[in-house]
Amino acid sequence: MADKTLNQAIESADTERLQKIVKDLCQRSSDSKEFVEKELLTDETEPADSKETSKDSNGVPQQGKKRARYAICLRCREEYDVSKNLKDSCLRHEGELEQDSEFWVDHDEDCHGPIDEDEMKVEYPEGFRWDCCEEHADSKGCETGYHEEDTSHWPKGAKRYRWSYGP
Numbered sequence: 001m002a003d004k005t006l007n008q009a010i011e012s013a014d015t016e017r018l019q020k021i022v023k024d025l026c027q028r029s030s031d032s033k034e035f036v037e038k039e040l041l042t043d044e045t046e047p048a049d050s051k052e053t054s055k056d057s058n059g060v061p062q063q064g065k066k067r068a069r070y071a072i073c074l075r076c077r078e079e080y081d082v083s084k085n086l087k088d089s090c091l092r093h094e095g096e097l098e099q100d101s102e103f104w105v106d107h108d109e110d111c112h113g114p115i116d117e118d119e120m121k122v123e124y125p126e127g128f129r130w131d132c133c134e135e136h137a138d139s140k141g142c143e144t145g146y147h148e149e150d151t152s153h154w155p156k157g158a159k160r161y162r163w164s165y166g167p
């Protein structure tokens with residue numbers, strides 16, 4: 001019973017509060033710290049085509065530096081595990097989002113507001129089509145590739161949409 005109440009409390013807690021609790025937990029117990037490190041960190045990976053793999057004098061690859069394990073992709077806006085980023089992990093559209101004029105036939109921008117806004121694309125995904133595949137704004141991507149890290153992502157930053165990014 002207590003577990004259920006605790007679970008509810010965790011699920012409803014503010015992100016900032018949870019972050020503080022996780023940090024405190026890491027300071028209190030090395031077991032917890034090890035667990036959190038395993039969950040949130042991974043080895044810094046060298047690009048596959050890099051010639052300068054760091055090796056020690058015996059030719060053994062050195063213990064890599066650590067980095068955050070999860071990142072947000074700037075193409076599909078999904079969170080992904082950087083240690084499992086394969087060449088077909090990311091589904092995205094490479095084209096531009098265009099208004100479907102038939103959908104907006106009764107929309108008067110002077111009284112209903114401008115159509116070409118991010119909020120409108122979220123609210124009326126069926127009113128926009130990707131010019132790469134003619135699918136609606138909220139459809140699954142038609143191209144695959146590696147996820148690309150959005151290094152400027154910050155949880156508290158303004159929400160950004162995948163159609164804000166071009167190739």
Ligand SMILES: [Zn+2]
Nearest residue numbers: 093132133142
């Ligand atoms: Zn597409």
Ligand SMILES: [Zn+2]
Nearest residue numbers: 073076090147
């Ligand atoms: Zn992606």
